[in-house]
Amino acid sequence: MARPKKFDEAAGLQKAMDVFWKKGYAGTSISDLTTSMEINAPSLYATYGDKHKLFVTALQAYLQSQYEWMRQAVSEQKPVREIIRYLLATLIDSTLEDPERRGCFMVNTITEMANQDTQVFRIAADNENHIRSVLAELIRKGQASGEVAADKDADMLASFLYINFMGVRVIAATNSDKKHLYSALDAILSAI
Amino acid sequence: MARPKKFDEAAGLQKAMDVFWKKGYAGTSISDLTTSMEINAPSLYATYGDKHKLFVTALQAYLQSQYEWMRQAVSEQKPVREIIRYLLATLIDSTLEDPERRGCFMVNTITEMANQDTQVFRIAADNENHIRSVLAELIRKGQASGEVAADKDADMLASFLYINFMGVRVIAATNSDKKHLYSALDAILSAI
DNA sequence: TGTGTTTTGTAATAATCGATACAAAACTAC
DNA sequence: GTAGTTTTGTATCGATTATTACAAAACACA
Numbered sequence: 001m002a003r004p005k006k007f008d009e010a011a012g013l014q015k016a017m018d019v020f021w022k023k024g025y026a027g028t029s030i031s032d033l034t035t036s037m038e039i040n041a042p043s044l045y046a047t048y049g050d051k052h053k054l055f056v057t058a059l060q061a062y063l064q065s066q067y068e069w070m071r072q073a074v075s076e077q078k079p080v081r082e083i084i085r086y087l088l089a090t091l092i093d094s095t096l097e098d099p100e101r102r103g104c105f106m107v108n109t110i111t112e113m114a115n116q117d118t119q120v121f122r123i124a125a126d127n128e129n130h131i132r133s134v135l136a137e138l139i140r141k142g143q144a145s146g147e148v149a150a151d152k153d154a155d156m157l158a159s160f161l162y163i164n165f166m167g168v169r170v171i172a173a174t175n176s177d178k179k180h181l182y183s184a185l186d187a188i189l190s191a192i
Numbered sequence: 193m194a195r196p197k198k199f200d201e202a203a204g205l206q207k208a209m210d211v212f213w214k215k216g217y218a219g220t221s222i223s224d225l226t227t228s229m230e231i232n233a234p235s236l237y238a239t240y241g242d243k244h245k246l247f248v249t250a251l252q253a254y255l256q257s258q259y260e261w262m263r264q265a266v267s268e269q270k271p272v273r274e275i276i277r278y279l280l281a282t283l284i285d286s287t288l289e290d291p292e293r294r295g296c297f298m299v300n301t302i303t304e305m306a307n308q309d310t311q312v313f314r315i316a317a318d319n320e321n322h323i324r325s326v327l328a329e330l331i332r333k334g335q336a337s338g339e340v341a342a343d344k345d346a347d348m349l350a351s352f353l354y355i356n357f358m359g360v361r362v363i364a365a366t367n368s369d370k371k372h373l374y375s376a377l378d379a380i381l382s383a384i
Numbered sequence: 385t386g387t388g389t390t391t392t393g394t395a396a397t398a399a400t401c402g403a404t405a406c407a408a409a410a411c412t413a414c
Numbered sequence: 415g416t417a418g419t420t421t422t423g424t425a426t427c428g429a430t431t432a433t434t435a436c437a438a439a440a441c442a443c444a
Contacts, residue, residue: 002390003440024304026218030432040393041433051432101307107362108303112216114366115293124366159372160379167359170299174306174316180351187352191383194420195410222402232423233403239421243402 009047012037016048017058021105024112025055056119062105063127074134080142081189084161088168088188092181095172104169131165132158139192148192157192164188201239204229208240209250213297216304217247248311254297255319266326272334273381276353280360280380284373287364296361323357324350331384340384349384356380 015037019028030051034041048054073087095103102108106127113120136158142148148157172181207229211220222243226233240246265279287295294300298319305312328350334340340349364373 002388002442003392004442005391006440022307024216024218026216027304027308029430031430042394042435043392045433046391103303103307110362110366111295111300111303112219115214115295116219121366128363128367153375155372156375157379160376163359163363163376163380164355165359166362167355167357170302170358170362171320171355174302174313175320180347183345183348184352184355187349187383188355191379194412194418195422196412197421198410221400223400234405234424235422237403 005043005047007037007039007043012039012044012047013054013058013061016054017062017105020055020058021062021102021108022100024108025052026112056123059105059109059120059123063123066106067130070131070134074138080138080145080147081192083138084192085185085189088164088185089182091165091168092172092178095169096176096178096181101173103173104166107166107169128162132162135161142192152192160191161188197235197239199229199231199235204231204239205246205250205253208246209254209297212247212250213254213294213300214292216300217244218304248315251297251301251312251315255315258298259322262323262326266330272330272337272339273384275330276384277377277381280356280377281374283357283360284364284370287361288368288370288373293365295365296358299358299361320354324354327353334384344384352383353380 016033019032019036023032028051030041030044033051033054034044037044039047044054048057069090070087073083073090076083078086091104095101106124109120110124114124115121132155136154139148139152139154139157139161143150143152143154168181168184175181208225211224211228215224220243222233222236225243225246226236229236231239236246240249261282262279265275265282268275270278283296287293298316301312302316306316307313324347328346331340331344331346331349331353335342335344335346360373360376367373
């Protein structure tokens, strides 16, 4: 018994994510958002809260899709090294193929705000722990199957991989030379 | 035959660098700058140009000091692996010790603006080429002295190292666990 | 066909944004 | 001391910032 919403809430969130991802938090204005989401300011505030709240919601939606992608890749019945190569290669490809070269939304957010925004800091720390634990689990699986040397420290290798995940995302934003990036994959995998 | 400046131009630039480094380009206001630099707006504009020009000048000053540090480390008469470990360890330490956890000014700038600002994009690309060539040179030195396997591709290893330089800087901004970061150093060095 | 409820569009809020006009102040050179 | 030059401080510019008041519009239910 009320006027129904004219826009799709999930689609609007996706649009907001795209804008924040491209321009960052401080670089995005409410006007940018309302234009891209095709709603007006009162609807935005009523639906998503203020700018900061919308940003956090968009960031978490991004991370969820990232986790989903990773969870699926890790659970495949393939050699561990192949999975890791697939993960890194996909990170490189998706970054290079993005016409806007936005890199990784989480990395962008860390470098913009983690030192000033405690909520973002916490999200970033949780994200790191999550990804590292998934990678450590993957390494352990490789050790159980004999693909990875059993005497290596799985947590240490997971940290190493996480560093490279982040580094690859930063670099693919400015380096369009796919061969350079791909050649480094061999070095990364040789450490495992 | 004119009124002399009351402030030190180089010191002001350093202050501007500190603010941009901490808060990013969009997150920094002229008011932030004039407060920190202890000058007023007209002096800022007369001396450094507009906000964007000041930002670029500050960024280039940052890169110069970075290059100077690296050039010196690389030219030392020590085993190549030791130099690389020193470089990475210093990156980790300086990031963790910074009470403001600002990470790397160049990384922050890449993830904030490289996809929207052609001048910044060019600076970032030049920076990457420069650092990669310095690292490749170092690797080749290691190959000449027998410290690094001669059949490995020096450029590839340089790309690999550059990825890890970037990754370490991003992660040290949110992860305060020095042990985790340091433990990954062994994995990085094992790939060389 | 109303009645109640919520969204919508418009319009405006105070605050701050980057940038500058203008005149007083401060210095050097003569 | 005076003339010439540049920096300084103040005050302000129009534009944009995030956010909201308010009323018309659009639906569900009776």
